[in-house]
Amino acid sequence: MGGITLVDLLLARGHQVTGVALDADKHPTKEGLTSITCSVMDTDALAQAIDGHDVVVSAFSGGHRVEMGVYYRQVEGTRRMIKAFKEVKGKYFVYIGGAASLYVKPGLQLFDDPRFPRWYFGVAPANHLRWLADVTREDFFVAAAERKENGTIKPGESDKELEDNVASWTSVPLLEGCRVALDLFEADHSFKWSFLSPPWFYRPGDGTGHYDLGVDFMMLKNGIPAGISVPDLQLAVADEVDAHKLVHKHWTVAGDN
Numbered sequence: 080m081g082g083i084t085l086v087d088l089l090l091a092r093g094h095q096v097t098g099v100a101l102d103a104d105k106h107p108t109k110e111g112l113t114s115i116t117c118s119v120m121d122t123d124a125l126a127q128a129i130d131g132h133d134v135v136v137s138a139f140s141g142g143h144r145v146e147m148g149v150y151y152r153q154v155e156g157t158r159r160m161i162k163a164f165k166e167v168k169g170k171y172f173v174y175i176g177g178a179a180s181l182y183v184k185p186g187l188q189l190f191d192d193p194r195f196p197r198w199y200f201g202v203a204p205a206n207h208l209r210w211l212a213d214v215t216r217e218d219f220f221v222a223a224a225e226r227k228e229n230g231t232i233k234p235g236e237s238d239k240e241l242e243d244n245v246a247s248w249t250s251v252p253l254l255e256g257c258r259v260a261l262d263l264f265e266a267d268h269s270f271k272w273s274f275l276s277p278p279w280f281y282r283p284g285d286g287t288g289h290y291d292l293g294v295d296f297m298m299l300k301n302g303i304p305a306g307i308s309v310p311d312l313q314l315a316v317a318d319e320v321d322a323h324k325l326v327h328k329h330w331t332v333a334g335d336n
Contacts, residue, residue, distance in 0.1 A: 080283065081175070082138040085313040086112060092317065099128050119156040126163035134320045135164060136173045141256055143214070145248075153256025157263055165270055171326075172272045173319055174264065177257030178279045178304075181297040181331055189279070189297055190254060199279060200245045201237030202303040208241075210282045219244045235302050261329060273325045277312055278333050279304035286310025290332040294325075298333040305333030 082098070083106070089096050090111045098106060103114035117124045119139055129135050137160055141152030157174070164172050179190035189195060203211070205227035212220035223241040226232045257276075264274050278298060290311045291298065298305040315332045319325055 080138075080140075081309045081313045081316075084309050085136065085138065085316055088313055088317040089320065092321070094320075097128065097132065099125070119160050120152075122159045122163045122166075125160065126166045129163060129169060130167040132169070134171045134173060135160075135169055136175070136316060136320065138175050141253055143253055145250060145252060147252060150252035150256045153253060154259045154263075157256075157260040161263060161267070161270075170271065171323060172270065173275065173316060174260065174272065175275050175277065175316065176260050177254045178276055178281070178297070178331075179251070179254035180258040180261040180329065181276050181279075182295050183297050188258065190251075190258060196245050196248045196251075197242035198237050199304060200248075201239065201242040202235065203241075203280060204234075204303075204306070206284070207280045207282050207306060217244075265329065268327055271323075271326055273319060273327070274329045275312075275316065275319075276329065276331045278307050278331055280306025281312060282306065282308065284308035284310075286314065287334060288314065290315050290334050293331045293333065295329050296331075298331055300333060300335070305331075307332055307334035 086096050086098055090109060094111070096112050098112055098114045099117050100106060100114065101116065101118060103116040106114050108114075115128045117128050119125055139156055139160070141156060142149040161172070179188065181189050183189055183192050189199070205224040208220045208224035208227065212218070212224065219241065223238050226238060232238045261274055264272050286308055288311070290307060292315070300306070311334045312332055
């Protein structure tokens, strides 16, 4: 969702960028950009693609379907990226993971919170609900957005009808795979890495040019999980590409909900 936005930001800052994708021919040619077709599952080809770069950024996703193949691709894909990075003695690896690994209190990650998934969806703002409707094709997200927009559900109040609709969504393979990915990084300080967990309400939208930074813990805005637009999150990634201030940190960012 954010890889192309990040590429454009880095090019605008004068970086030479290599974009790695499953089908590089789908992406337009741009000055300063070299596009390579490669799967993260092909460790040898990936190592060749990233060799010699100052920073490697992963915006890889194993998929969004609720199936174990997504979990496998996220975990195994991450393991193979780390292996390729080590083989070429990479300089800095910035990994964009998921919100599930953020802590809501000491020792309790978001995905283990008894309020998940009900409350986390129930307090979603209307603009996020409309995006979820586009992604999932579930009409109940549209109805929930309308209840937020017409004031039936007050800001910060959880929509109990929506909570009931998502109560069975207790397995989210992509989020669970990203959480294991954090374990792979945190267990190994033999290389230079940084792990970014987007906030729970991460979605497309207009950038503000501003973000707040946090470490390890889920950030809140007005009592509910924080959100951020794609451009503002990728701005934070581009800043870290340049600054290297969050080495061996698990961090997050927040914008305006």
